Amino acid sequence: MKKSIDGRSLPCPQPVIKVKQAFDEGGFGELEILVDNKAAVENITRFAENSGHSILSVSEKSNISTIVIENLANEATTLPETDTTEIIMGSNPGVSNIFINSSTIGSGEQKLGDKLMEAFIYSLTEMDKKPKHILFMNSGVKVTVEGSVSLENLRDLEKSGVTLLVCGACLDYYGIKDKLEVGKVSNMYEITSILTSDSNTVTVG
Amino acid sequence: MDEKLTSYTKFSGCGAKLGPALLDKALCGLKQPEYANLISDFSTSDDAGIYKVSDEIALVQTVDFFPPIVDDPYIFGQITAANALSDVYAMGGKPVTALSMVCFPKDKAPIETLRKMMEGGLSKLIEAETALVGGHSIEDEELKFGFSITGTVHPDKVLYNNTPGKNEKLILTKPLGTGIINTALRGGIASKQSIEAFIDSMRTLNKTAAELLSGYNVSSCTDVTGFGLIGHACEMTARGSIGMKIYSDRLELLPDVKEYAQMGLIPAGTYRNRDYRQKFVKNHEEINRTVMDLLFDPQTSGGLLFTVDENQADEICRKMKGRGVAAHIIGETTPTEGIEIIG
Numbered sequence: 001m002k003k004s005i006d007g008r009s010l011p012c013p014q015p016v017i018k019v020k021q022a023f024d025e026g027g028f029g030e031l032e033i034l035v036d037n038k039a040a041v042e043n044i045t046r047f048a049e050n051s052g053h054s055i056l057s058v059s060e061k062s063n064i065s066t067i068v069i070e071n072l073a074n075e076a077t078t079l080p081e082t083d084t085t086e087i088i089m090g091s092n093p094g095v096s097n098i099f100i101n102s103s104t105i106g107s108g109e110q111k112l113g114d115k116l117m118e119a120f121i122y123s124l125t126e127m128d129k130k131p132k133h134i135l136f137m138n139s140g141v142k143v144t145v146e147g148s149v150s151l152e153n154l155r156d157l158e159k160s161g162v163t164l165l166v167c168g169a170c171l172d173y174y175g176i177k178d179k180l181e182v183g184k185v186s187n188m189y190e191i192t193s194i195l196t197s198d199s200n201t202v203t204v205g
Numbered sequence: 206m207d208e209k210l211t212s213y214t215k216f217s218g219c220g221a222k223l224g225p226a227l228l229d230k231a232l233c234g235l236k237q238p239e240y241a242n243l244i245s246d247f248s249t250s251d252d253a254g255i256y257k258v259s260d261e262i263a264l265v266q267t268v269d270f271f272p273p274i275v276d277d278p279y280i281f282g283q284i285t286a287a288n289a290l291s292d293v294y295a296m297g298g299k300p301v302t303a304l305s306m307v308c309f310p311k312d313k314a315p316i317e318t319l320r321k322m323m324e325g326g327l328s329k330l331i332e333a334e335t336a337l338v339g340g341h342s343i344e345d346e347e348l349k350f351g352f353s354i355t356g357t358v359h360p361d362k363v364l365y366n367n368t369p370g371k372n373e374k375l376i377l378t379k380p381l382g383t384g385i386i387n388t389a390l391r392g393g394i395a396s397k398q399s400i401e402a403f404i405d406s407m408r409t410l411n412k413t414a415a416e417l418l419s420g421y422n423v424s425s426c427t428d429v430t431g432f433g434l435i436g437h438a439c440e441m442t443a444r445g446s447i448g449m450k451i452y453s454d455r456l457e458l459l460p461d462v463k464e465y466a467q468m469g470l471i472p473a474g475t476y477r478n479r480d481y482r483q484k485f486v487k488n489h490e491e492i493n494r495t496v497m498d499l500l501f502d503p504q505t506s507g508g509l510l511f512t513v514d515e516n517q518a519d520e521i522c523r524k525m526k527g528r529g530v531a532a533h534i535i536g537e538t539t540p541t542e543g544i545e546i547i548g
Binding site (some may be wrong): 011012013014016017019020037038039042043044045046047048050051168184185186187189190 | 215388389391392393394396397398460461466467468469470471472473476494495498
């Protein structure tokens with residue numbers, strides 16, 4: 001199925017935002033976008049390439065550019081083009097994202113669950129292939145706040161280039177937003193974007 | 206807040222400044238008589254004009270105004286003042302007086318908005334110990350606000366933007382990325398932390414950074430604004446005898462800037478800056494596109510960019526950091542012409 005967006009006369013950056021929204025919603029095989037300025041063409045090209053979709057064509061006629069992008073979102077084998085400035089992961093890309101949605105691992109004894117989480121995060125620091133993102137949600141956010149035994153290890157991970165994103169609403173819910181020690185406050189939109197756009201995710205919790 | 210200041214302009218986040226190519230066309234070859242006391246005018250694309258009034262005192266004069274880039278009028282006022290004052294600091298001067306200028310859509314915006322913009326601007330002028338002496342206002346469909354600042358400097362202590370020396374380090378005193386965050390903000394997807402950091406950075410005066418320069422062998426200084434880091438580095442190296450290496454991996458960025466750049470949230474000004482100036486970057490074809498986008502990102506109220514004796518660079522950075530200035534060594538001068546991106 002083909003979807004079309006008329007981005008003509010929309011102020012910057014609305015054309016690329018509309019394209020992003022279309023890909024977030026999905027449900028099409030090809031997206032055609034009309035725009036009337038060069039900046040919009042460049043913006044949309046960047047979005048498509050960095051989010052792992054392929055540009056089928058860009059054509060220009062009397063100052064109106066038509067961009068056609070193939071939606072590759074459903075093909076699990078498609079990896080987004082990584083920047084050369086990103087961490088080089090070798091030929092096997094490893095896991096892109098780790099989604100931690102509880103402060104413990106598993107649902108048995110709490111003490112054991114806490115220990116396992118601590119050990120898991122420590123083990124991550126020892127891995128050659130580190131994930132790109134670690135996403136913390138629900139009680140998982142407690143691993144990133146004051147008093148957590150994993151803070152030093154998380155800081156090490158951050159230093160080695162891993163992005164830690166912590167659900168702001170969850171911190172608010174538990175009343176611990178001012179206790180955040182490591183990572184960046186994020187939101188459902190950003191976390192969902194990463195979970196749905198990047199190649200693979202392992203859920204822990 | 207209900208009021209959205211950015212709705213009073215059509216320049217929704219993609220920059221209102223005339224592109225460098227267009228500006229060059231308008232100014233190229235423009236001549237005036239050689240006044241004996243005129244030290245620096247528009248012909249050298251420096252940050253401010255310099256006019257000697259005595260052997261001890263020269264005037265530093267500049268003007269800067271632009272449409273809203275944030276929705277809060279008080280904060281917008283603060284940013285415009287910090288931005289205008291910065292040109293005086295970048296010349297080694299001390300700001301002394303200010304004139305405000307405003308274009309105001311009186312039928313669309315309540316007059317309290319103007320009041321708040323003035324209060325915000327004044328708060329920064331007071332911080333800079335600069336007296337507001339007057340101003341000019343006109344009615345306009347598009348809101349614009351800014352200041353003309355006059356400062357003083359000793360005629361022998363002016364910091365020009367195009368006189369870097371050999372064996373020097375290049376230091377930048379604020380993180381980059383205001384153009385990209387502004388675009389993400391217009392797109393409605395900028396995170397709270399990125400907006401907060403963006404506002405804080407833009408309304409921070411370059412006063413402390415400027416005060417710390419005086420104790421060191423600083424050979425040239427400018428501030429990073431609309432032409433992006435590379436655009437201003439090009440102006441610094443325009444004489445041709447000295448070039449620069451810029452370490453792209455040592456640049457400090459505002460939060461989330463890289464993610465937004467990869468999403469394509471790039472202001473049109475970046476592309477104008479790049480098209481005009483990428484030829485001065487010797488290895489531009491080898492540079493990752495996201496890195497290029499960051500290097501050409503137009504900044505509002507950006508940091509000071511200066512060159513200093515390489516033996517003093519670490520110390521000056523340390524001193525600045527100790528006073529809360531986000532100074533980093535981001536490059537070095539080279540005896541060969543042009544700019545090279547490393548890292």
